[in-house]
Amino acid sequence: MGKTPDLTVVQKMTTDTLHKEGKTQKVIAKEAGCSQSSVSKHINPFTRLIERRREGKDVVENKCTSNRDNRTLERIVKQNPFKNVVEIHKEWTAAGVSASRTTTHRRMQDMGFSCCIPCVKPLLNNRRRQKRLAWAKDKKDWTAAEWSKVMFSDESKFCISFGNQVPRVWRKRGEAQNPRCLRSSIKFPQSVMVWGAMSSAGVGPLCFLRSKVNAAVYQDVLEHFMLPAADQLYRDADFIFQQDLAPAHSAKATSTWFKDHGIPVLNWPANSPDLNPIENLRGILKRKMRYARPNNAEELKATIRATWALITPEQCHRLIDSMSRRIAAVIQAKGAPTKY
Incomplete structure (x- = not known):
């Protein structure tokens, strides 16, 4: 297809007048002495571009599967999102759709x-x-x-091997076996x-x-x-203690300990780490330790202590401030796990 010729100045003026x-x-093309496509191009220079886009869209949408076939595929994927492509393709074709993998x-x-x-995420049944x-x-x-009056607490396990959190290594050709470039494999890593504990004032x-951890150890x-920690973070101010529902925490002897010491405990729903900001603090801690290479449990403890000391009150304050957003997310999810 040849290129549409441009209009002369006189033809453009005539086209504009007649178009108004x-x-x-x-009629404009006949009066101006030019082709109708030239008139259309001058009146609306974006017309052809839009038409081309529409033509391209029509080509893309002209697929070998119908909208009904695609809805069937989407239903198959949503019914079991853990299937691989081979299994999904097999089920889709079994439904009568002719399509390749x-x-x-x-x-x-x-x-x-x-x-x-x-x-x-923790398993949550309907009751929970x-x-x-x-x-x-x-x-x-x-x-x-x-x-800000709540002191959040948690027990966390730290291993010498941090699994997939270990970063990649930069090395040259022939350095694959260089001790400097090796990642040590530990069959039974020490932990x-x-x-x-943390509050909005720090850790x-x-x-x-x-x-x-049994009831006696926990007490x-x-x-x-x-x-x-309460003396350090709250001094003489009142506070509420948060803990999860681990057996040692909910034991009768532990409840008696809190009553004897006059410390109120925040009621807490089961399997709800997404509501505890100290879980996010643990994630921050492990990310900061990503490049550490402790060789034994004592070195691991020293690394944890040093990294814990780097946690700032500002970080803790931001995490505590997220409680309103966490609660809103739980309400929106109707009690289901959230992104936190």
């Missing part, structure tokens, strides 16, 4: 599906979701000042269990647990680490 008078493009994958991408590592939802509704009007002292932690 409401003449059709056919590549087409199946392409249609899934067109729908917005992408293959990702699934997020790991309802309790989370009720808890969130009860706390939705709490202010930032009220949340330590750590108890810690308290860490406690490295030497044995399995010892409360006596020698939680109380000093």
Whole structure:
């Protein structure tokens, strides 16, 4: 197809005048002595561009599968999103759709599906979701000042090997076996269990647990680490202590300990780490330790202590301020796990 010739100055003036008078493009072309396509191009220079885009869109949409076929595919994927492309393609073709495996994958991408590592969240049955939802509704009007009175706590496990968090290595050809470029493999990596607490004012002292945490061990932690943390973070001000529902935490002897010491405990829904900002603080801690290479448990403890000391009150304050957003997310999800 040849290129549409440009109009002369006189033809452009004639076209503009007749167009303002409401003449059709056919009449304008005859009066101006040019082709109708030249008139159309001059009147609306974007017409052809839009037409080309529409033509291209029509070509793209002219696919070998119908909208009904695509809806069937989307339903198959949503019914079991953990199936691989081969399994999904097999089920799709069994439904009477004629398409290749590549087409199946392409249609899934067109729908917005992408293959990702699934997020790991605690299992929540309907009863637990309802309790989370009720808890969130009860706390939705709490202010930032009220949340600042809460001391959040948690036990966390740290290993010498940090799995997939270990970064990639930059090396040259022939340096694959260079000790400087090797990542050590540990069959049974040493680990330590750590108890810690935080508030909007910062973090308290860490406690490295030497044995399995039962009620007696936990009360010892409360006596020698939680109380000093409260003195450090709240001084003489009142505070509320937060803990999850681990057996050692909810034991009758532990409840008695809190009553004897006059410390109120925040009621807490089960399996709700997304509501505890100290979980995010643990993530920050592990990211900061990503490049550390401790060789034994003692070096690991030293690394944890040094990294914990780098946590600023500002970081803690920002995490505590997120409580209102966490609660809103739980209410929106009707008690289901959230992104936090």
